[in-house]
Amino acid sequence: MYMRLYYLRGFENFMLDIAQEDPRLDKLIDMVLDYNIRRIRKWLELGVEMMGFGDDLGTQKGLPISPRHFRKYLKPCYAEMFGLCQDEGVLVYLHSDGHILEIVEDLVEAGVTIINPQVRPNTLKGLAEKAKGKVCINLDLDRQLFPFATPSQIRDHIREAIDVLGDDKGGLMLHAECEPDVPLENISAICDALEEWCGPWMS
Template sequence: KKQGDLASGSLVHGFMYMWLYYLRGFNNFMLDIGSREPKLNHLIEMVLDYNLKLVNKWIEIGAEAIYFGDDLGTQKSLPISPADWRKYLKPCYRKIFGVCQDAGVYVYLHSDGHILEIIDDLIECGVNIINPQIRANGFEELAKFKGKICIHLDLDRQLFPFARPEEIKSHIQEAVNKLNSQEGGLMLHAECEPDVPLENIEAICQVLE
């Protein structure tokens, strides 16, 4: 903070939705939702209360932004219907992010997978910055949200090992052209694993500059 950066905190990755299926097992959790298992509500409340305590502690010690990560989608869809997500999970995010909003704390949310159907809901819940996967959501669809929220785009890391430098430059330029907005803002994230050729890493750096 003394260096001009926001004082930030974070919760463990998978803080809400993923924790529920860690505790129940993924198949059991899906069955709980599908069968409207009454005990599921109690489990959700337990995880929610724990997260609220952590968020309040971060705010108490001076956090100005809090990072949340919860992989809400698969590569092609949400694993549960948007209606079920709104029934069971949206109230949790609204409460957690609402505490941040009330304290003037920025909310950063990372999610792997396809989440297009619920991005407006996440904005409504109080997300300021969202970190989606481009491959699972697509430029054209994500462009519908520019200006509504700051997009911190996870560039296509599956493209980096195999594409030509020119293709990578085109990919990044397309991200800027389609998603940049003064109202919301755009940040780009390029994760390069050991199998990415050096010439491709150089291309990424050149176009980002």
């Protein structure tokens, strides 16, 4: 939703639209929302069990728009889109790059059941405060760490994520994305750690 809007307007123009609360923005939002709703209904007709959405709502340091503007312009759209899925018993999976801590609770209220946030801009502590126990977390482990850390440091990173966000009731998945510059020994360390700790949550 958010990304399509700034693809259509251009990022700078869209930021100005938001900041100035341009009344023409409402029409564009309605057009994009209508398109998304029609696509969602097509997928629901196929009997899917989970619907995946991707919108990079944050930057490395914060939200590009204020939480107030998010709640005014975007949250109602997500609530309508995700509500269609919930009405059919379909899980809602949302990926977002960047820092999104200030709106995590809004996303959960809108209907997100699984959220895929990045650990570096949000921190484990921040995600524990805002998301743990409220939504299933599919944590995007620190891909900026993987190329430069030692295998031992990578194991420590994964173990810390489990210790901070894990719960014996569940609600935590770990996602490790490796670019071509990640050494093979580090990829092996990631796989070994995930395999070692993939069972029931360990205290």
